[in-house]
Amino acid sequence: MADNGPILITGAAGQLGAVGRTVTGLLLDRGLPVRAMVRHEDDRAETLRAAGAEVVVGDLLEPADVYRVVSGCRRVYFGMSVSAGYLEATVTMATVAREVGVNALVNMSQMTVSQMSIQNTTPSPQQRQHWLGEQALAWSGLPVVIIRPTVFLDGFFLPLTSPSVRDRSRIELPFGRGKTSPVSTADVARVVATVLAEPGPHLGRIYELTGPRSQDMDGVAREYSEALNREVTYVDIPPEEWEQGLKKLGLPEHLTHHLVTMAELNRAGRYDRMADGVERVTGRPAMGVREFVSLHPDEFGGRRS
């Protein structure tokens, strides 16, 4: 089958630094045609268009929308925000991709899925949906590449630790003594873009992605301190207190439940993982915590000179 259509990127609007949006930029930089799917026509859509993407608006939970946006594309990145309809969207995408006949479907998942089985799932509704979504994609017979990153520096550590680091120079999380190896979405996006640019050697593979070091939160706090040139400490707060704080933020229940489970798994040492997917696929090692915080000093309250 000819492979000359645009590459479809779902969830392309995102926040600055989100995976779909970053992948769109990386593929355009390589001179590849990109169809960027967004949910709404807004400033983010306009920015994508100005960068050279063909922007299409649609809902990943609407089969007819998904058919319209996938038609004409041979390579697809499927990812969207953590949300209650994730499994439905995954199966809708798989159904449409089979109908249209795509040559590569790159599916965003999570590293926790590597440890899951019928007898051993997790209480996170998102993690279960990723696990089931991967099962459905395997049954589909589609040419799939699975991306399983660990927790994101951008999507978790930046929003959830920057207020307390800014105000009190403290990372306040209920992670106990558990070790973690967060990865930047810049690295995740580099992996996805590399695979989409030339999917052939990657089809059927699963890539686990972590940062370069698995360490406890005191170690993470030391990296923050080095990046900001001021002392940042870790405070292990009670899980109930953290959950109350998340509820005050008004996050959807699905997301809160997912985050609470992530913290539980962190405390239990389940995020103490190391994987070399970033370097294996892109040829460059993954960014560490210090480098990431150095790139975002203002969000964390500034770097002391």
Ligand SMILES: NC(=O)c1ccc[n+]([C@@H]2O[C@H](COP(=O)([O-])OP(=O)(O)OC[C@H]3O[C@@H](n4cnc5c(N)ncnc54)[C@H](OP(=O)(O)O)[C@@H]3O)[C@@H](O)[C@H]2O)c1
């Ligand atoms: N955060 C982490 O630590 C972490 C770790 C490992 C894996 N992951 C996985 O990474 C993925 C999230 O990646 P991300 O942070 O780059 O995504 P994101 O920025 O949270 O979401 C991408 C886009 O999905 C769009 N979207 C949501 N529902 C949609 C729908 N029904 N139809 C069309 N578009 C829809 C959103 O549109 P709007 O902006 O218009 O709402 C958003 O722009 C999830 O699969 C998550 O499980 C996350």
